Amino acid sequence: xxxxxxxxxxYLKKKQFFNQLLTVYGRKPVxxxxxxxxxxxxxxxxxxxxxxxxxxxxxxxxxxxKQAEILYHDRQAxxxxxxxxxxxxxxxxxxxxxxxxxxRDFLNSPASQHxxxxxxxxxxxxxNLGMIIRSVCAGSAKALLLPEKGCAKLxxxxxxxxxxxxxxxxxxxxxxxxxxxxxxxxxxxxxYGLSSHAPHTLGEIPHTGAKVFVLGNETDGVSDEVAxxxxxxxxxxxxxxxxxxxxxxxxxxxxxxGQL
Amino acid sequence: xxxxxxxxxxYLKKKQFFNQLLTVYGRKPVxxxxxxxxxxxxxxxxxxxxxxxxxxxxxxxxxxxKQAEILYHDRQAxxxxxxxxxxxxxxxxxxxxxxxxxxRDFLNSPASQHxxxxxxxxxxxxxNLGMIIRSVCAGSAKALLLPEKGCAKLxxxxxxxxxxxxxxxxxxxxxxxxxxxxxxxxxxxxxYGLSSHAPHTLGEIPHTGAKVFVLGNETDGVSDEVAxxxxxxxxxxxxxxxxxxxxxxxxxxxxxxGQL
Numbered sequence: 448x449x450x451x452x453x454x455x456x457x458y459l460k461k462k463q464f465f466n467q468l469l470t471v472y473g474r475k476p477v478x479x480x481x482x483x484x485x486x487x488x489x490x491x492x493x494x495x496x497x498x499x500x501x502x503x504x505x506x507x508x509x510x511x512x513k514q515a516e517i518l519y520h521d522r523q524a525x526x527x528x529x530x531x532x533x534x535x536x537x538x539x540x541x542x543x544x545x546x547x548x549x550x551r552d553f554l555n556s557p558a559s560q561h562x563x564x565x566x567x568x569x570x571x572x573x574x575n576l577g578m579i580i581r582s583v584c585a586g587s588a589k590a591l592l593l594p595e596k597g598c599a600k601l602x603x604x605x606x607x608x609x610x611x612x613x614x615x616x617x618x619x620x621x622x623x624x625x626x627x628x629x630x631x632x633x634x635x636x637x638x639y640g641l642s643s644h645a646p647h648t649l650g651e652i653p654h655t656g657a658k659v660f661v662l663g664n665e666t667d668g669v670s671d672e673v674a675x676x677x678x679x680x681x682x683x684x685x686x687x688x689x690x691x692x693x694x695x696x697x698x699x700x701x702x703x704x705g706q707l
Numbered sequence: 708x709x710x711x712x713x714x715x716x717x718y719l720k721k722k723q724f725f726n727q728l729l730t731v732y733g734r735k736p737v738x739x740x741x742x743x744x745x746x747x748x749x750x751x752x753x754x755x756x757x758x759x760x761x762x763x764x765x766x767x768x769x770x771x772x773k774q775a776e777i778l779y780h781d782r783q784a785x786x787x788x789x790x791x792x793x794x795x796x797x798x799x800x801x802x803x804x805x806x807x808x809x810x811r812d813f814l815n816s817p818a819s820q821h822x823x824x825x826x827x828x829x830x831x832x833x834x835n836l837g838m839i840i841r842s843v844c845a846g847s848a849k850a851l852l853l854p855e856k857g858c859a860k861l862x863x864x865x866x867x868x869x870x871x872x873x874x875x876x877x878x879x880x881x882x883x884x885x886x887x888x889x890x891x892x893x894x895x896x897x898x899y900g901l902s903s904h905a906p907h908t909l910g911e912i913p914h915t916g917a918k919v920f921v922l923g924n925e926t927d928g929v930s931d932e933v934a935x936x937x938x939x940x941x942x943x944x945x946x947x948x949x950x951x952x953x954x955x956x957x958x959x960x961x962x963x964x965g966q967l
Contacts, residue, residue, distance in 0.1 A: 485948070546947070578956065581949065581952065581953065581956075582952060582953075582956055584946070584947045584949050585943075585945035585946055585947065585949035585952055586945075586946065587946065610949075610951070610953075612947070615947055615948065616947065617947070649967050650966070683845075683963075684966075685845035685846075686844070686845055686847065687806070687844045687845065687872070687875055687876065687877070688745070688875065689844050689845035689870075689872055691870070692841065692842060692845055692959070693841065693842075693870075693955075695955075695956065696838065696841075696842055696955065696956060696959040699952070699956040699960060700959060700960065700963055703943075703960050704967050705967070706910070706944075707909050707910055707943065707960055707964050
């Protein structure tokens, strides 16, 4: 019985560890990720076909300094790891992002009872996604809820726009946003969707209590499916007849709300 | 004596009017500016060499609907108006931006005694400048102080990133920022330069009283020359070891400070 329990603990720890992995590919993005003193590396994956020397030698050296495991693969196996054979350039790295978590682990933690988080519904512009990650990482919101489906992929453009904060930002991964929001609501969070024309305003929302602010797509806002999971839609009052703000700007206003 | 006074009044009104003009060039930017129902047009300038029809016909029609004066020039004269013969494509338009003002007129107005404004020191990225204009236009800061020298030109990229708000944003034009800030200080404003590593934080700054927040260049921040005109440098406290925010994000946090 003892053995089983410790097995299950070790399974959970492993699962938690794998949830924290982010695979980055492409020579320059991998080099830059390794150059950041704060990033931790699990494994460096190289295509056997890479010519030695140059940037590949630099990458290997940095990975060795970070005591990463270095693995060599044939081109096909590397494609399966990078999931982007067109852009991986024979290089991928598994980064350990200590801020990453499965949303279910977060929901099971005491923090979920009072934390304010920001969720993204189909943010497709990598520049916006990177800026949002940077602001949420810097601000006082507890985490960013980021669905695997519908948002821009976490690629080199996102890393650049995030100014490298992608590797340490508190990010909760989920599959389907609407279903996940329903779970947050059942867990006691209030869900607020941002919407330019909503009659209720952000100023009416209390600064305490567990809540999720949802930001929608750059063009058409929060989807109907996601809006149905919201307790309320709220707008940010604007002067001079301005209709909307850039979504990354809205994210930062939420991330620093009540702090300045 | 009466005649002289009325002459001088009419001169001042004329001057004020010309301070509100913004010249936009290029076929698509001009078309888009004219399509915005809110823009007012003083004059449309066309090169005599433009082939009639197509987008030129659309531009003329929109300008006529807005009762603009339409003038035809030779290529050289048009270049002098657009100041960018490489990109004007034979079209320029003088827009009347009612939110534009010479900073000296603002300093002479009662508003300057209590207003909070945001000033830009060498913001060179057009995307950032456009986003800043959009946020300041939407937020509660009274105006944006924008020097002619050092910042990105108000071109098609800025218009796009501003989501068209450039035409109605409250913008104070000046030549040299450091000199202008000295005049604001003499007029009773406190000048605060944003700086990542300043020991004082934005939260310490009172929400009332005439003040100017200065945002510096994307790479090297507020220049020494401008920093010398500041009463204080202030930082925004950040979590997770983030060192700085995107400048457009910082501008929006200032523009909506204390509002949400």
